[in-house]
Each structure stands twice: as structure tokens, then as C-alpha cells.
Amino acid sequence: MASSASGSSRTRVGKYELGRTLGEGSFAKVKFARNLETGENVAIKILNKEKVLKHKMIGQIKREISTMKLIRHPNVIRMYEVMASKTKIYIVLEFVTGGELFDKISTRGRFKEDEARKYFQQLINTVDYCHSRGVFHRDLKPENLLLDANGVLKVSDFGLSALPQQVREDGLLHTTCGTPNYVAPEVINNKGYDGAKADLWSCGVILFVIMAGFLPFEDSNLMALYKKIFKADFTCPPWFSSSVKKLIKRILDPNPSTRITIAEVIENDWFKKGYKPPKFEQADVSLDDVEAIFDESEDSRNLVVERREEQPAMPVTMNAFELISTSMGLNLGSLFEKQMGLVKRETRFTSRCPAKEIISKIEEAAVPLGFDVKKNNYKMKLQGEKTGRKGHLSVATEIFEVAPSLYMVELRKSGGDTLEFHKFYNNLSIGLKDIVWRSDGQTIEQGNEGAGIVPS
Known part of the structure; x- marks a missing residue:
């Protein structure tokens, strides 16, 4: 470690x-x-x-x-x-170490139809299984689709999911949640919705994106975006086959009562090509211990203790496995390219400057941008003084030693709006350009069109 x-x-x-x-x-x-x-x-x-x-x-x-x-x-x-x-x-x-599914698009471009179908089959099978257990995800979006080391799709983050007890007497869910570009029109409408049909709509948007490389519904104005979603106002690119166009149009039907069902999707000819449902054992699961983690009794045997040794006053060394787990983030070439409306919540760069100099440079660059800086050894908290779209922007920064005299600096949004984080980093990078290292040993110049620090 x-x-x-x-x-x-x-x-x-x-x-x-x-x-x-x-x-x-x-x-x-x-x-x-x-x-x-x-x-x-x-x-x-x-x-x-x-x-x-x-x-x-x-x-x-x-x-x-x-x-x-x-x-x-x-x-x-x-x-x-x-x-x-x-x-x-x-x-x-x-x-899982394979990063987000959508990272593959940002580095390689859109998927060909056969590869897109393979991931869509995994996604639909997963969602269908969840629904059979009475669980609706309600927030299917790019960040929640990960890949393991073998390229197998992994769906994550059930923080907004709905269990059966949240379904009201009318049989519908009534909580508006999710990410606007991926959300079904009936969810936005706030009159109750079928969780299964809403999840399928999100799957349809995801299929469109991985094959097109862009969103079916996008507009900088939220109300204009909603209008497009309500009307299912989208156009398939010319490289889509006629069979996948028909399927997407049946999934992105703004009327949930006429929208195709998951069972019908699984029987669709385009979907069935090469389809191999996964084989696995279904385990009986007890939920008895869920209550136990909120047990406040002093002598509870369920409680663990967090034991912590004193932090050294020097950057933490990152081992090879941990470094590999960050590798997709070390190339910042596409950091500010707002691909498919997808923006990142963290970024990294490397530097050969001494760690103390890196800390000083970040502080010097952040303070004029209206950020309060708190330092704890080689960790920093940058807190925005102004209130943004989602409260104050807060950025956590940490320096790791990845080789002798080579440091990796990680910046993560810990509060506030992701787009504001990108704007902040774009401005911050101007003050950091002479400490960022690239393989030819020269410092990084500001990239084109405000693209930030771009290692070659």
C-alpha cells in the first residue's frame, strides 16, 4: 500500500x-x-x-x-x-480497473455496431435482472457504467435506486432524480412513472451515445432540453443500420404506455444477434445486518475501530497497482473536450518540481481565483468563496510520489458543480504550466482553445 x-x-x-x-x-x-x-x-x-x-x-x-x-x-x-x-x-x-465505459469513447471514438450491441446486451440483461428483484436503478448514466480488467460491463451506484416499498398505491414511483440528458420524459413530468420503463429509456440513450459519440438530446438551456425529450426530438446518424434505428425509436418513445418493454427488446432481432445471457447462481441474501450498522449501543460487537498511524510529513509513495488504477487519468489530452456532455470530476498531472514547490504554486494560482487554501502536509483543500450553481466549489488536492523526483498531483471535485470545477482548473492551469512535466523534459504550454494543460 x-x-x-x-x-x-x-x-x-x-x-x-x-x-x-x-x-x-x-x-x-x-x-x-x-x-x-x-x-x-x-x-x-x-x-x-x-x-x-x-x-x-x-x-x-x-x-x-x-x-x-x-x-x-x-x-x-x-x-x-x-x-x-x-x-x-x-x-x-x-x-474494477477498466475505467468508465465512456472513457473508451473519449479515447477511441464511437463503438462499431457489433461492439455496441455486446455492451447493450450486458446492460439490458443487468437491468432486467434488477427489475426482477424489485430494484429500479433510476440513474443510469455514463459515470455508472464501468469496465473490469477483462472489458466486462459493471453497473455501479445504486444510491438513487428504488426498492418496492417506494412504489405508491398507484403502482408508480414519484421521486424525480437522475441526470437530465438520460432521464425519461415521464420522470421530468413529475406525475409518477414506471421505474422499469424509465430505466429502459436511459438504456436507449446510452445505446445511442455509444454508437453515435454524442447525445440524442442536448441543449445548454434546460427547458429547451426538456422540450426535446418530451417530443423525442432526435435524429439518428447515417451510420446507424435501419434495424438499430427502429429499435432506438421504439425505446425512446416519449409515451411510456406504447414504449417497447425490456422483454420485447430481448426478443428483438437486432438485440438477439450473438446474445449469450450470463450464467450465475442466485444467492439467498439476508438484510438483517443492515440495521446493525446504525446500532448506537456502546458495547456493540458490530463496531470496528479505525486505527491510524501518524502521517509522514512527506508525499505518500504510490505503488505500481495503485498507479495503474489511475492510468486512464494520466493522459489529460481530452480533459476539456466536453464529449457527449460528459465531464470529469477529477484530473491529474505529473511534475518533476519538488513537492513543496508544487504546493506553493497551486496556492499562488488558486488564491487570486477566489479560493481559500487549507494545507495538511501534502494534501490541500481549496474552497471557493463564491456560491456557484450547486453551492461552493470545493477541490481536494493530493501529491503522490510515483518515482524518485516524479510526483503525481491529483485534483478532485469534492463539492459544487462539475462544469465549474473544469472552468476553475482551466484557469488554475495557466498558473501551473511551468511545473507540469512531460516526457521530453519541457514544461507544458497552454493548449489550443482553452483546452488546459495538455501533455503530448
């Missing part, structure tokens, strides 16, 4: 040793971790109990955990176990 030249910096929870932060938001962090008993790499989602209670999110968190326990499918991120300390909840998840 992570170590320094003077020893080790370790945080241990139960049998797991925690490593670098993979992502963070207002209520949770996701950290890379290793099971010390088996050597297996996992991801651990860490939630702050106090924040969960304060924001009345216990129901949502229990729902997410219950959902993840109910779903045992080869194309769904596996939840191994749940633990809790007095202050935190730990959700131990399968760790």
Missing part, C-alpha cells in the same frame, strides 16, 4: 488497509483498500454518520446497502460487506 521513504503511513479498518482516495462527495469518500487476509483489492465507500443523521439520509443509505446486497449479478459491482465504527459507515465494494 502507500508508504513513505521513512516508513509506512497506514490506516486500517478491520481486516482492510486503506489507500488513496478514489473519489469524494458531500457525504462520502471512496478509498482504494486491500484485504490483508486475502490480498484482494477492494473499494471502500466511507460515510460520515453525523452527516447522514443531520441530513436525514438514513433511509437512503439503508436503501443503497439493501439494494447492493440484493443484487448478485456478474455485471453489477459486488458489495462484499458493511461495517461501522462509532462515527463512520464502511461499504466494501468490488474494485
